[in-house]
Amino acid sequence: MLPNPARLSMAVAARLLARLADVQSQKGTASLVLTGGRTGIAVLDHVRHHADRDAVDWSRVDLFWGDERFVPRDHAERNERQAREALLDHIPLDERRVHPMEPSDGRVGDDPEAAAAAYREVLAAAGRERGDTLFDICLLGVGEDGHVASLFPKSPAVREDQLTVVAVRDSPKPPPTRITLTLPAICRASEVWLMTWGIGKADAVAAALSGADELTLPATGARGRDRTLWFLDTAAASAISRG
Numbered sequence: 431m432l433p434n435p436a437r438l439s440m441a442v443a444a445r446l447l448a449r450l451a452d453v454q455s456q457k458g459t460a461s462l463v464l465t466g467g468r469t470g471i472a473v474l475d476h477v478r479h480h481a482d483r484d485a486v487d488w489s490r491v492d493l494f495w496g497d498e499r500f501v502p503r504d505h506a507e508r509n510e511r512q513a514r515e516a517l518l519d520h521i522p523l524d525e526r527r528v529h530p531m532e533p534s535d536g537r538v539g540d541d542p543e544a545a546a547a548a549y550r551e552v553l554a555a556a557g558r559e560r561g562d563t564l565f566d567i568c569l570l571g572v573g574e575d576g577h578v579a580s581l582f583p584k585s586p587a588v589r590e591d592q593l594t595v596v597a598v599r600d601s602p603k604p605p606p607t608r609i610t611l612t613l614p615a616i617c618r619a620s621e622v623w624l625m626t627w628g629i630g631k632a633d634a635v636a637a638a639l640s641g642a643d644e645l646t647l648p649a650t651g652a653r654g655r656d657r658t659l660w661f662l663d664t665a666a667a668s669a670i671s672r673g
């Protein structure tokens with residue numbers, strides 16, 4: 431019997447492959463926002479090994495990131511590096527459709543505000559093509575404090591209601607400096623998929639599903655234009671009130 435985290439990420443991987451193939455059959459392409467963290471990367475690893483992996487035409491998938499640790503490109507903590515090792519380096523992507531956030535040793539240098547501005551331009555270009563619905567699916571892990579992407583409770587980033595991408599300093603989750611989509615950007619996804627496991631997340635999940643304030647529980651504010659899905663194991667779902 432697989433442990434809960436593996437079963438959860440396998441279930442998300444299977445659903446993701448089916449949904450991406452569906453979207454491509456309707457629209458010809460599909461756009462996906464990746465997330466960091468153990469769950470987000472485990473999902474990619476399960477996609478890589480899934481029997482239906484090639485049901486998706488990866489050359490017609492547009493990839494974005496919900497957040498990135500602002501570290502050098504080859505740093506082990508970088509979400510892009512972990513995603514490439516788990517999946518992206520093993521599938522026939524069109525690299526012109528892959529949109530990583532700038533690293534701290536990239537073309538904008540060690541300036542997180544410049545990196546955030548650069549990614550706002552990436553999303554603006556995507557918006558000129560795709561209109562209000564920027565992404566088909568946005569994947570999000572959920573922290574014990576209810577953070578999603580790098581939007582932490584009571585932070586300036588979670589309060590941002592105009593810009594699509596901002597820099598985060600002094601993140602309570604290391605590394606301290608990050609680039610993140612804001613809630614307005616996340617909510618421009620047709621579908622937002624939140625996925626987490628373990629008893630440590632149960633209170634945050636229950637609070638988000640009972641309508642806690644998004645400034646104190648950012649996961650509450652992560653809503654898809656068409657659909658918002660939660661993928662939970664029994665432990666993470668254990669505090670949800672049945673009332």
Ligand SMILES: O=C(O)[C@H](O)[C@@H](O)[C@H](O)[C@H](O)COP(=O)(O)O
Pocket residue numbers: 465466467468469470497498499509570571572573577578579580603626
């Ligand atoms: O860059 C990051 O750290 C992630 O984007 C972050 O938002 C992560 O998804 C959550 O912290 C959940 O992480 P786990 O899945 O490891 O619990």
